[in-house]
Amino acid sequence: MVEKTSPLDGLLKSGHHGRPANSDAPADLKISHRTCESLVQVTAWPKTGKGIVTTLEKMTHLSLEGGNSSPANEDFTIMPTGPGKYLIEAQSGDAIGQFQKKVLAEKGAVTDLTHARVVIRISGDQAMWVLAKGIAIDFSLQAFPVATSRNSAHHQIGLTIRRVNENAFDLFVFTSLARSFWHWLDRAAKEVGYEIVREIK
Amino acid sequence: MLIDCPWCGPRSVEEFTYRGDGTLKRPALSDRSIDAANAYVYDRENPAGDHMEIWHHGNGCRSHILVKRNTLTHKILSCELLGPYSAGRKK
Amino acid sequence: MARYSAFEVIKNAFTGNKGWQPAWRKPEPKKSYDVIIVGGGGHGLSTAYYLASVHKITNVAIVEKGWLGSGNIGRNTTIVRSNYLLPENTRFYEKSMQLWRTLSHELNYNVMFSPRGVLNLAHTPGQMDLFAERGNAMRLMGGDAELLDRDQVARLNPGLDVSGNARFPIEGGLLQPSAGSARHDAVAWGFARGADLLGVDILENCEVTGFLREGDNIVGVETNRGEIRAEKTGVAVAGSTSRVMRLAGINNLPIESHVLQAFVSESLKPVIPNVVTFGNGHLYASQSDKGGLVFGGSLDGYNTYAQRGNLPLVEEVMSEFTAMYPAFARLRLLRSWGGVMDMSMDGSPIITKGPLPGMYLNAGWCYGGFKATPASGWCFAHTIANDAPHEINAPFSLERYKQGRPIDELGAGPTPGYH
Amino acid sequence: MSGYRISSPDAEGRINPTKLLNFTFNGRTYSGLEGDTLASALLANGVGVLGRSFKYHRPRGIFSAGSEEPNALVTLRQGGRSEPNVKATEIELFDGLIAKSQNCWPSLKFDLMAINQLAGNALSAGFYYKTFMGPNVFFNRTTEVWWQFEKIIRRAAGLGKASLEADPDIYERMHAWCDVLVVGGGPAGLIAGERAADSGAKVILCEQMAKTGGSLVGSKDIIDDMAGNEWAKACIDRLRDHENVRILTRTTVQSYYDDNLLHAIEHVADHKIKPDAFEPRQRSWKIRAKSVIIATGAFERPLVFSGNDRPGIMLADAARRYAVEYGVLPGKLISIFTNNDTAYHAARAMADCGANIKTIIDVRQQVSGEIRAVAASMGAELLVGDAISRTSGLQKISAIHVGHFNADSKLVAPSTHRIETDCLLVSGGWSPAIHLTSQFGGTPIWDKELQAFLPGKPLQNWHGAGAMAGKFGLANTLLSANDAAKSALKSIGIKPKKLKPPLVISEDVSVQPAPIYEIRRKIKKGKSFVDLQHDVTSEDVRLAHREGFISVEHLKRYTTLGMATDQGKTSNVTGLAIMAEARGEAIEDVGTTRFRPPFTPVALGAIAGESYGDLKPYRLSPMNDWHITRGANMYANGLWMRPETYNRSGETVEQAYIREAGAVRKSVGLVDVSTLGKIDVQGPDAGEFLNRIYSNGFAKLPIGKARYGLMLREDGFLFDDGTTWRLEENHYLMTTTTANAGPVMEHLEYILDVVWPELKVSLVSVTDQWAGIALAGPNSRKTLEACVRGTDMGDKAFPFMGVRDGEIADIPVKIARLSFSGEMAFEVFCGAMHGQALWDVLMEAGKAFDITPYGLEALSTLRIEKGHVAGPELNGRTNANDLGLGGMVSTKKPFIGSVLVRREALNEEGREQLVGLRSLDGQKISGGSHIVASADQVQPGESLGHVTSACFSPELNCYISLGLLKNGRARIGEKLHVTSPVRGTHGAVEIVSPHMVDPDGRRMYG
Structure with missing residues (x-):
């Protein structure tokens, strides 16, 4: 497969940025960027919805309780983004074909969004402070539990946010707007001081 | 304002766009009457009080929400999902 | 009532200003008049003045639910211009400009009309062409318009970000030199005093609670101060149009x-010489004579009668204003308020006979009500006096939407909030 | 004013006596202490006059100690950071601070504009409405006269000067969510905040000053047998350690919006010479609170009497605060003029700090024994039933003239004696700070006893506490704060934890003032000011009444009372009282003007937040960087940045696009079309849905074919156009114009959710999923054949409007044979992140045919030559028939707009129709020109239509354009003119068919 280039390549220089980390409160804020192997949006309608959900659960070995719960394992991450809409990240490159075959059989719709989003991960106990500068949702743990996802926006740039753990979030940002989003996130995080790392698992 | 999106929960109004009067009923496809189409496109009740209106959660789940809001106090009285998953429609 | 002049001001100064009379009487309502105007805002007052001065119809009452001038005339950004594209609009607003130029003398009241120029900023070559199209339309109809390049804009309005690396760099602008601003309260009080001097009764705190009907004919109004009959009743209540017309059984109008x-802002030494508008958003700004920067932007975007808005719009306006003038980031907002705009389906007004016999309607003013005050009154007075619209306001009929003849200046289609 | 610092200011107040700070005011350097405000520091240095009033330019001194300050306005800092109209009482002193007074010329001491005072009554309220018109004679019928006067008046008016240098600081926004927001960090706020936090609520507490404590700072009251000050410190320390409490000091809650959204501004770095690296100057907090406790206290009101504006006259409680909190006494010979008891206690506190309280004048006929004792304890002479008839002094107050006050006539008798004083403290009662509660429409209620407006019925979930709710006195305040916390917690379903209200020992002070606002004289002498900044006198209020401006709205606008930078915080109620008296009515019948956001003036940059300097995001195509490296100048097309032309060195834009367009016509060119709106349309009803939203038929579109579609608005006018490709049975890819991508998506989503929810169609924006490259020109197919695998490019296998899958250099692609330029052309789509790789391969493959990248200008030239409509033609006022596309409006099927498109006005005579124009005299047809009949440039005559898109046509080697002309189609062949008065061009043209190149499309169909 041809190597994918992201608009953020070369933009995120590893190392420390922004307010210098003073000794007594070292900033543990880390930001990293990754493109995802494959990303697909599945759409189901009320009648065929149940069939599609069970298909997805079988394919991904994850259970979908509904609402905003966003289960994940080694291979798959499912993010409900609206009524009957699921954004699914798969680690394998050819996931699209499988989804198309199985979901279409259940009369759902499958759209490849692999190139349409760039993923930025931000982690550290200042992560909520930085994100709350530009995104109008409540990032507290009770309002936004771990392993759930939200659709919101910053400055009219739509994005999907998934809480990976207590203070780490994956941000799925539109590719064409990724640099503008990064320009904001960099400025917002510089107030606290942050580290760019290759890959935070 | 805070709109209680039936799918996403209460969200700030900056995530929504206003899509106007929620009482309009588009004439049937087969209806060729110009008067009926004119009424649908141009007539507005524009009440000073409770108003049924539609908001689009553009920066959220992208669903349409039928909101009952008072145009004198901005108090939102009810929010209901529209579209295939609307409660009103047979599942 | 003494005529106002510098001499009068000095003479009265010596007598401790005891000599001044009320600017308008506060009469008790009569049983009937020839004409009733519902609404004591700018358009209602100017209509009554022109009925009396042009058509010699002086047995007129203005019925205002609050204090006169407490609606939009008292809370707008005071811009006066006629830089429109479509001929129907250009003709109407050019008529208003003519009336503005002699208004202070006509009313013997300084409305402070200030032809300081209105400058629309353009940010792309394509937008410069659109401005050229509009400027040429104005010139061909006898108006004044000039297309400026970036340097001319920079010289005219120092402080604008003409650096070229702004998010929306300034390409140039369209200037209407003879347009400008006026003192909104003075317009209301000037027309009120003028009409009152000619015998018009201004009835404040007199709210219309219903219409008197004989069959389909409207023959007067019910108010909290009793019934008042009239052969002709004109409704000029801007944002409250739907509420008032519902009292006459009209439940649907092409208005939201x-x-x-x-x-x-706080008061400052002169820094914005004219009226300037941002080309990539809906922002307009000028500076009052007391030094405050007076500015506004788009609608909040939802139906409301609450005369107040919400924060997202405030943030949008401040972002656009500081994008235009980066140096203004430290200047401070002193006060914000809201007016209720009667947004029509094509962004242009309705000045017409009907919709019921004996009734005349003046509404649909969107953003442009203040600049239209003189011409709206002049045309509405003509329509009422002659029971037929003047040539200038004939296109602004109520039926035009359903006939398919919208006067859609922005081409935004039948969505009131988009105009 | 001869203020001075007391010898050993105790450290309990707001200052740190050990830390000296240097600052400059009007060029002279002084020193103050850390914790001082600029006002307290200036007072400590004996500086009395700080500025000049707006109209009469009378000298003005420090009047208050907070945001209600009408007088002490300065311009702070310099260069890009200079800020006019800043209240000295709100500036936290820092080392190296530079400030200067404003609105005076040549200097503060000798202000020429002071001559305005000589005009006296001539400059009374509203004089400018009655003059400046010039004589009403024939030659002077216009308002040119005012226009000349206005220039002079504008230069004289206005307070501070705005800098024109860009502000270097950054501003930030912050969203916050909490159960209870406490506004105000005084005793009421602290108690309520702790009660809520202890009950488990998530609390945010905002306090304007740098330190919380409010009136407890430096106070001698006892709470739970601790000094008030100690108790406040202990309480805030406990709250700071609470993990569900956030304390925001130097933060003013400015506005109250719907559903409890409160907007607060945190002055993060205004107390420093400049912000630290990466630190915002201010942060705009958007707090969504389930419930709000408002504990904003009250403002003290002055009394109105002749000469009440001299520097050295100050609010009594403000003087107390300067003494107790900052260790500064405002004068050596202090006198008090009051109508209530609170001023006595203020004087008492000052006396405890060493102040010499000489005289107390109380306008009431009698006072209580305790109050007489308080006066006696200070050794102050007490004059009961007297009033000040006038004051005297040059730049500052030097003496007051006192006479007997007649309570019935409200007149002061001629003064019986003169009292030396360098500092007069006044107190006319208290106005609760109810601003936030009234911003969204709650009408305040008049309390006769307190002579003050109390907050109206709550329309949102807020609870009042302390002086704001009319509960004065420490014990009363703490009780009401406890109740407010309880009711707030209950209202949001949190059980309030049992909390014993603290035991308070503090003097019980009665706040009720005598209902006296103005001391009038029998024979008028000097001016009695109601609004100190705007020079509005009590005579102005009576003049407004005489002229009929009797409503509160009219009073404010006619006199400009309360319209200054303090927004009438200490003058509004007094103005109403004087108008009520003139009207012979009670104050509550006069009504009150509406409080409007913000509570105090807010920096525009703070509200703009981080979008200051970054107004809108950029949308970039995958090949953006390549375009820039190739020297393309990019410009904004909606949010997208697109290449205009790829100028070779020395080429103008016109030369570049002529070369580029020529290369496409001659051989092959490629253009980046990634910015097209792209929507993935899928589902069992997708075909039916497309048939209902396009005006031309889509039901029978075969798989593997694309079709150009017209989308109408419901009113029958044109909305958008674009091609839709059928990929599989129920899977389409729709493209839209770049500008309308968002609006089309919203239009279609509305139709599916609201109009026809029964249709099973899914819409997903894939604009960012696909990169798009258009190859156009006679050699476009050969270029593709050189690098495509997996699809036969021949005419039969790949006909016009065909859509095929394939691969180029291992990159999976979709290729559609459709043409915007009129040439043989293909649009190649691939995954956006492969876009640059594909572009490079195509450049390589096209080398043999001298492939040329072309930008928007050339793209536009090609489609104008072809007669293809775009944005300028779809201007929202044209319909399909106008643009010669009437044939695409089906009469067989219903669709969005199909009914109203049939209205006769849409097809009547005289509508403007699309035509082509060819220049006959070699002149450029400039954009925005109008089409006229006459050759005369000076009198061009009536407009018959206008030019929409113009360019030089390399193919036809002349200037051409598209245009909209009345009855255009019937006028093909006519010779007319195009004129552009604003650009000074006028030329002869011939009206031609818009399809000027390859009208029958042989090149595209192949």
């Missing part, structure tokens, strides 16, 4: 009432 927020 929206809030438009406006802002004023």
Whole structure:
């Protein structure tokens, strides 16, 4: 497969940025960027919805309780983004074909969004402070539990946010707007001081 | 304002766009009457009080929400999902 | 009532200003008049004045639910211009400009009409062409318009970000030199005093609670101060149009009432010489004679009668204003307020006979009500006096939408909030 | 004013006596202490006059100690950071601070504009409405006269000067969510905040000053047998350690919006010479609170009497605060003029700090024994039933003239004696700070006893506490704060934890003032000011009444009372009282003007937040960087940045696009079309849905074919156009114009959710999923054949409007044979992140045919030559028939707009129709020109239509354009003119068919 280039390549220089980390409160804020192997949006309608959900659960070995719960394992991450809409990240490159075959059989719709989003991960106990500068949702743990996802926006740039753990979030940002989003996130995080790392698992 | 999106929960109004009067009923496809189409496109009740209106959660789940809001106090009285998953429609 | 002049001001100064009379009487309502105007805002007052001065119809009552001038005439950004594209609009607003130029003398009241120029900023070559199209339309109809390049804009309005690396760099602008601003309260009080002097009764705190009907004919109004009959009743209540017309059984109109927020900064030495508008958003700004920057932007975007808006719009306006003038980031907002705009389906007004016999309607003013005050009154007075519209306001009929003849200046289609 | 610092200011107040700070005011350097405000520091240095009033330019001194300050306005800092109209009482002193007074010329001491005072009554309220018109004679019928006067008046008016240098600081926004927001960090706020936090609520507490404590700072009251000050410190320390409490000091809650959204501004770095690296100057907090406790206290009101504006006259409680909190006494010979008891206690506190309280004048006929004792304890002479008839002094107050006050006539008798004083403290009662509660429409209620407006019925979930709710006195305040916390917690379903209200020992002070606002004289002498900044006198209020401006709205606008930078915080109620008296009515019948956001003036940059300097995001195509490296100048097309032309060195834009367009016509060119709106349309009803939203038929579109579609608005006018490709049975890819991508998506989503929810169609924006490259020109197919695998490019296998899958250099692609330029052309789509790789391969493959990248200008030239409509033609006022596309409006099927498109006005005579124009005299047809009949440039005559898109046509080697002309189609062949008065061009043209190149499309169909 041809190597994918992201608009953020070369933009995120590893190392420390922004307010210098003073000794007594070292900033543990880390930001990293990754493109995802494959990303697909599945759409189901009320009648065929149940069939599609069970298909997805079988394919991904994850259970979908509904609402905003966003289960994940080694291979798959499912993010409900609206009524009957699921954004699914798969680690394998050819996931699209499988989804198309199985979901279409259940009369759902499958759209490849692999190139349409760039993923930025931000982690550290200042992560909520930085994100709350530009995104109008409540990032507290009770309002936004771990392993759930939200659709919101910053400055009219739509994005999907998934809480990976207590203070780490994956941000799925539109590719064409990724640099503008990064320009904001960099400025917002510089107030606290942050580290760019290759890959935070 | 805070709109209680039936799918996403209460969200700030900056995530929504206003899509106007929620009482309009588009004439049937087969209806060729110009008067009926004119009424649908141009007539507005524009009440000073409770108003049924539609908001689009553009920066959220992208669903349409039928909101009952008072145009004198901005108090939102009810929010209901529209579209295939609307409660009103047979599942 | 003494005529106002510098001499009068000095003479009265010596007698401790005891000599001044009330600017308008506060009469008790009569049983009937020839004409009733519902609404004591700018358009109602100017209509009554022109009925009396041009058509010699002086047995007129203005019925105002609050204090005169307490609606949009008292809360707008005071811009006066006629830089429109479509001929129907250009003709109407050019008529208003003519009336503005002699208004202070006509009313013997200084309305402070200030032809300081209105400059629309353009940010792309394509937008410069659109401005050229509009400027040429104005010139061909006898108006004044000049297309400026970036340097001319920079010289005219120092402080604008003409650096070229702004998010929306300034390409140039369209200037209407003879347009400008006026003192909104003075317009209301000037027309009120003028009409009152000619015998018009201004009835404040007199709210219309119903219409008197004989069959389909409207023959007067019910108010909290009793019934008042009249052969002709004109309705000029801007944002409250739907509420008032519902009292006459008209439940549907091509109008939505929206809030438009406006802002004023603390007082400053002169820094904005004219009226300037941002080309990539809906922002307009000028500086009052007392030194406050008076500016506004788009609607909040939802139906409301609450004369107040919400924060997202405030943030949008401040972002656009500081994008235009980066140096203004440290200047401070002193006060913000909201007016209720009667947004029509094509962004242009309705000045017409009907919709019921004996009734005349003046509404649909969107953002442009203040600049239209003189011409709206002049045309509405003509329509009422002659029971037929003047040639200038004939296109602004109520039926035009359903006939398919919208006068859609922005081409935004039948969505009131988009105009 | 001869203020001075007391010898050993105790450290309990707001200052740190050990830390000296240097600052400059009007060029002279002084020193103050850390914790001082600029006002307290200036007072400590004996500086009395700080500025000049707006109209009469009378000298003005420090009047208050907070945001209600009408007088002490300065311009702070310099260069890009200079800020006019800043209240000295709100500036936290820092080392190296530079400030200067404003609105005076040549200097503060000798201000020429002071001559305005000589005009006296001539400059009374509203004089400018009655003059400046010039004589009403024939030659002077216009308002040119005012226009000349206005220039002079504008230069004289206005307070501070705005800098024109860009502000270097950054501003930030912050969203916050909490159960209870406490506004105000005084005793009421602290108690309520702790009660809520202890009950488990998530609390945010905002306090304007740098330190919380409010009136407890430096106070001698006892709470739970601790000094008030100690108790406040202990309480805030406990709250700071609470993990569900956030304390925001130097933060003013400015506005109250719907559903409890409160907007607060945190002055993060205003107390420093400049912000630290990466630190915002201010942060705009958007707090969504389930419930709000408002504990904003009250403002003290002055009394109105002749000469009440001299520097050295100050609010009594403000003087107390300067003494107790900052260790500064405002004068050596202090006198008090009051109508209530609170001023006595203020004087008492000052006396405890060493102040010499000489005289107390109380306008009431009698006072209580305790109050007489308080006066006696200070050794102050007490004059009961007297009033000040006038004051005297040059730049500052030097003496007051006192006479007997007649309570019935409200007149002061001629003064019986003169009292030396360098500092007069006034107190006329208290106005609760109810601003936030009234911003969204709650009408305040008049309390006769307190002579003050109390907050109206709550329309949102807020609870009042302390002086704001009319509960004065420490014990009363703490009780009401406890109740407010309880009711707030209950209202949001949190059980309030049992909390014993603290035991308070503090003097019980009665706040009720005598209902006296103005001391009038029998024979008028000097001016009695109601609004100190705007020079509005009590005579102005009575003049407004005489002229009929009797409503509160009219009073404010006619006199400009309360319209200054303090927004009438200490003058509004007094103005109403004087108008009520003139009207012979009670104050509550006069009504009150509406409080409007913000509570105090807010920096525009703070509200703009981080979008200051970054107004809108950029949308970039995958090949953006390549375009820039190739020297393309990019410009904004909606949010997208697109290449205009790829100028070779020395080429103008016109030369570049002529070369580029020529290369496409001659051989092959490629253009980046990634910015097209792209929507993935899928589902069992997708075909039916497309048939209902396009005006031309889509039901029978075969798989593997694309079709150009017209989308109408419901009113029958044109909305958008674009091609839709059928990929599989129920899977389409729709493209839209770049500008309308968002609006089309919203239009279609509305139709599916609201109009026809029964249709099973899914819409997903894939604009960012696909990169798009258009190859156009006679050699476009050969270029593709050189690098495509997996699809036969021949005419039969790949006909016009065909859509095929394939691969180029291992990159999976979709290729559609459709043409915007009129040439043989293909649009190649691939995954956006492969876009640059594909572009490079195509450049390589096209080398043999001298492939040329072309930008928007050339793209536009090609489609104008072809007669293809775009944005300028779809201007929202044209319909399909106008643009010669009437054939695409089906009469067989219903669709969005199909009914109203049939209205006769849409097809009547005289509508403007699309035509082509060819220049006959070699002149450029400039954009925005109008089409006229006459050759005369000076009198061009009536407009018959206008030019929409113009360019030089390399193919036809002349200037051409598209245009909209009345009855255009019937006028093909006519010779007319195009004129552009604003650009000074006028030329002869011939009206031609818009399809000027390859009208029958042989090149595209192949």
